[in-house]
Amino acid sequence: MEMTIGKLAKSAAVGVETIRFYERKGLLRRPPKREGSFRYYSPAETGRVHFIKRAQDLGFTLREVKELLDLQTKNRMTGAQVEARAKRKIKEIRGKIADLERMEDSLVKLSRVCGAGEQAIQECRISDCFEKGC
Numbered sequence: 558m559e560m561t562i563g564k565l566a567k568s569a570a571v572g573v574e575t576i577r578f579y580e581r582k583g584l585l586r587r588p589p590k591r592e593g594s595f596r597y598y599s600p601a602e603t604g605r606v607h608f609i610k611r612a613q614d615l616g617f618t619l620r621e622v623k624e625l626l627d628l629q630t631k632n633r634m635t636g637a638q639v640e641a642r643a644k645r646k647i648k649e650i651r652g653k654i655a656d657l658e659r660m661e662d663s664l665v666k667l668s669r670v671c672g673a674g675e676q677a678i679q680e681c682r683i684s685d686c687f688e689k690g691c
Contacts, residue, residue, distance in 0.1 A: 559590060559597035569606035576606070582619055584609055584626065616653065621646070 566573045579585045585605060590597040605626070612622045624642070628634065634642075 559599055562596050562598065565598045565602055565606070568600075568603045569610075571606060571610065579606065579609060582623065584619065584623055616650065617646075 560568070562573055562576050566576050569576075576585070585598075585602055608626075609619075609622050612625065613619070617625070628639065
């Protein structure tokens with residue numbers, strides 16, 4: 558059963574402007590079916606919007622999301638090209654994980670140094686933890 562842009566937005570838990578933006582970026586199948594001034598979308602578009610949002614949450618850019626979606630429909634890339642892109646993204650993700658782990662370690666140390674006592678925050682040298690490591 559096809560749905561209007563408002564129903565698609567609601568079912569995908571995004572705003573109507575997000576749907577329009579994704580259309581302009583070529584992330585949704587274009588053009589939607591039109592009847593008069595209404596655009597109608599297939600229920601499959603809800604899943605596509607969920608995929609786009611989840612990929613963004615995981616750190617993929619919209620350009621990368623479009624490339625992922627195009628893999629399913631355009632098949633212009635070789636397996637080696639897909640593998641190379643996947644490996645580049647894996648390397649990027651591992652770098653972000655390492656950064657997050659360093660941030661976590663600094664915050665754990667900071668909470669031990671500054672959070673345990675009744676001292677005023679002015680006495681707690683927060684900058685020392687991030688500069689030298691606690």
